[in-house]
Amino acid sequence: MTRLLTAIAAVTLTAPALHADEIRVLNWQGYGTDLEWAVEAYEEATGNTVVHEYFNSEQETLTKMRTNIGAYDVVLINSSFTPQVVAEGLLDPIDTSKLKNFSNLDPAFVGNAGLNGEGELYGVPWAWGMTSIAVSNADFDDMPTSLSVLWDPKWEGRVSIRDDAVEAVQIGALATGQNINDVQDLEAVRSKLTDLMPSISTYWGSENDWNQNMASGSFAAATYWSGSAARSIGKGLDITFVVPDEGAIGWLDGLSVPKDSANKDAAYSFIDWMIDPEFYVGWDKEGAPGSANTAATAALPDDSFNKAILKDPTLTTKVQFMQPLADEKREEFLKLWQDLKAAQ
Amino acid sequence: MSGGINIARTDKLRAFALLSPAYLWLTLAVFLPLSAMAFFSFLTEVPFGDAEWSVTLTNYSAFFESSTFSRLLLKSVMLGVKVTALCVLIGFPCAWVLAKMIKGRAREALFLMVILPFWSNSLVRIFSWAIVLRGNGVLDKFVNAIWPWDVKVNLLFSEWAIVIGLVHSYLPYVILTSYLALQAIDDSLIEAARSLGAKWWTILWRIVLPLSAPGLLAGAVLVFVPVVGSFMEPRILGGRMGTYYGTLIEDQFVAVFNWPLGAALSFILLAVVLIILAVASPILKRAQT
Numbered sequence: 001m002t003r004l005l006t007a008i009a010a011v012t013l014t015a016p017a018l019h020a021d022e023i024r025v026l027n028w029q030g031y032g033t034d035l036e037w038a039v040e041a042y043e044e045a046t047g048n049t050v051v052h053e054y055f056n057s058e059q060e061t062l063t064k065m066r067t068n069i070g071a072y073d074v075v076l077i078n079s080s081f082t083p084q085v086v087a088e089g090l091l092d093p094i095d096t097s098k099l100k101n102f103s104n105l106d107p108a109f110v111g112n113a114g115l116n117g118e119g120e121l122y123g124v125p126w127a128w129g130m131t132s133i134a135v136s137n138a139d140f141d142d143m144p145t146s147l148s149v150l151w152d153p154k155w156e157g158r159v160s161i162r163d164d165a166v167e168a169v170q171i172g173a174l175a176t177g178q179n180i181n182d183v184q185d186l187e188a189v190r191s192k193l194t195d196l197m198p199s200i201s202t203y204w205g206s207e208n209d210w211n212q213n214m215a216s217g218s219f220a221a222a223t224y225w226s227g228s229a230a231r232s233i234g235k236g237l238d239i240t241f242v243v244p245d246e247g248a249i250g251w252l253d254g255l256s257v258p259k260d261s262a263n264k265d266a267a268y269s270f271i272d273w274m275i276d277p278e279f280y281v282g283w284d285k286e287g288a289p290g291s292a293n294t295a296a297t298a299a300l301p302d303d304s305f306n307k308a309i310l311k312d313p314t315l316t317t318k319v320q321f322m323q324p325l326a327d328e329k330r331e332e333f334l335k336l337w338q339d340l341k342a343a344q
Numbered sequence: 345m346s347g348g349i350n351i352a353r354t355d356k357l358r359a360f361a362l363l364s365p366a367y368l369w370l371t372l373a374v375f376l377p378l379s380a381m382a383f384f385s386f387l388t389e390v391p392f393g394d395a396e397w398s399v400t401l402t403n404y405s406a407f408f409e410s411s412t413f414s415r416l417l418l419k420s421v422m423l424g425v426k427v428t429a430l431c432v433l434i435g436f437p438c439a440w441v442l443a444k445m446i447k448g449r450a451r452e453a454l455f456l457m458v459i460l461p462f463w464s465n466s467l468v469r470i471f472s473w474a475i476v477l478r479g480n481g482v483l484d485k486f487v488n489a490i491w492p493w494d495v496k497v498n499l500l501f502s503e504w505a506i507v508i509g510l511v512h513s514y515l516p517y518v519i520l521t522s523y524l525a526l527q528a529i530d531d532s533l534i535e536a537a538r539s540l541g542a543k544w545w546t547i548l549w550r551i552v553l554p555l556s557a558p559g560l561l562a563g564a565v566l567v568f569v570p571v572v573g574s575f576m577e578p579r580i581l582g583g584r585m586g587t588y589y590g591t592l593i594e595d596q597f598v599a600v601f602n603w604p605l606g607a608a609l610s611f612i613l614l615a616v617v618l619i620i621l622a623v624a625s626p627i628l629k630r631a632q633t
Binding site (some may be wrong): 108165197200216338342 | 354373398412465478479480481500501582583584585586592595599600
């Protein structure tokens with residue numbers, strides 16, 4: 001904690017305009033920035049107060065930013081959505097010199113196509129996660145290294161993917177070696193998924209659903225989210241989260257500063273606090289997504305799920321990060337998925 | 345004469361006064377939400393917030409443009425036929441036993457058992473079936489405990505699981521409606537037929553079935569209509585095989601937020617069910633006479 005306090009003190013001293021400000025944060029509820037212990041410690045260290053406002057969809061973020069100009073200082077935006085907010089001129093480029101922890105951020109995340117535009121960075125990479133596969137340890141002695149495990153006849157009837165058109169197409173794209181953000185050969189995806197369908201026992205919908213099916217043996221291998229896998233393992237489910245050679249689907253959330261924020265220096269000090277290793281270690285205990293800060297991941301205890309999956313140094317290059325999806329594409333994927341389901 | 349008319353008029357007025365709260369309630373509770381959905385089904389976008397919308401017929405034409413929708417509708421109608429047939433085959437004999445063969449407290453106890461499923465939440469019932477039917481589940485363990493050979497019973501995520509779950513949910517309708525109709529049959533009719541030498545199947549075919557047909561048909565309709573639109577049971581028990589017309593509509597509302605298409609698909613289902621009932625009604629009427 002002392003390290004953190006000195007860090008905050010350093011930020012306080014080096015930022016001349018910083019005095020007791022009210023920082024208004026726009027985020028999902030219960031997603032890191034509003035952890036009580038973290039906010040209290042921050043307020044104590046800086047004298048600033050933190051006020052939260054929540055959104056329930058990405059569209060709502062945009063609506064709120066458009067209609068309440070100057071009302072927010074820090075906004076969480078998913079990297080696939082950042083370009084749209086930038087295009088509307090609602091964000092300021094990030095002044096990286098104001099972030100003490102910036103140098104520790106993974107260059108792969110800092111260079112993320114969604115967060116960058118016109119040569120400027122518009123979101124500080126903060127939290128990330130993956131959709132990949134998880135397998136039951138009771139069934140697998142050797143962990144699979146390829147996504148083809150889902151197509152393995154050995155597991156016919158004990159395989160599952162989520163009932164989601166976009167995710168299904170992206171899994172198909174990974175399995176056919178395509179870019180998930182630019183699927184050139186949709187027919188190849190269709191035939192690959194058609195082959196997969198007979199192996200599927202049921203589609204999963206929620207984390208709870210997944211846990212039940214895995215616990216009862218209905219699943220041997222299934223697609224899963226990294227954050228959910230961490231929670232399931234924490235609850236005692238005997239599974240392993242695997243990132244296959246073909247890669248995984250990634251999402252990345254960034255913290256951005258709106259153009260009309262009145263407390264930009266305070267906003268930067270809060271973002272710096274949010275990407276600090278000490279905050280992340282505390283968050284990880286309560287079930288956090290992956291951190292974009294390599295120093296933060298390194299600071300985790302060795303038995304932490306996030307540290308274990310991030311051990312693989314090639315991981316961030318294997319993961320394909322989701323970019324914005326055009327409505328026409330979304331509808332095309334939806335139709336493909338509905339047709340596949342209806343043909344069963 | 346005039347007194348009679350007055351009485352008839354006051355009767356009518358009284359009936360109107362007594363019934364109007366019920367009809368008003370029906371109008372509010374059924375007609376308004378339904379007409380809102382009918383309105384949505386002709387829109388390009390649900391008019392929430394500042395969404396732009398216009399009137400269109402594309403939601404209805406979408407049904408005819410892809411064979412997916414009609415194929416799933418046929419699948420759902422077939423499911424309705426199967427479940428209704430099974431409910432009638434199981435429920436009618438049960439109702440007969442209840443109405444004619446058991447008397448007194450035993451009948452009350454049996455009635456309680458018939459109605460019992462109604463007292464539990466349908467979702468709980470369906471999840472219980474999932475636990476029973478899955479591989480390594482209750483049924484699998486039971487069969488293996490009494491069967492000398494090793495067998496694997498895994499019915500979950502198949503059409504059978506859906507049919508079992510639905511029959512269990514809707515069986516009480518057929519039993520109750522058939523019971524009422526069967527109880528109204530005068531025993532002396534059956535005794536007369538028997539004394540004239542009629543065999544049991546002749547009695548069933550010529551006396552019992554025609555006289556109890558209204559109740560049996562009412563039960564069958566009560567089962568058929570909801571089963572064709574069912575979505576929760578197929579989704580949970582059917583797994584990969586559980587994509588039906590009802591789940592397709594559900595997806596439009598909860599997964600892809602295309603309410604207009606969901607509403608249009610619902611009204612097409614309503615139309616198809618009404619057509620089926622209209623086509624069936626003359627045949628059913630003839631069966632009654």
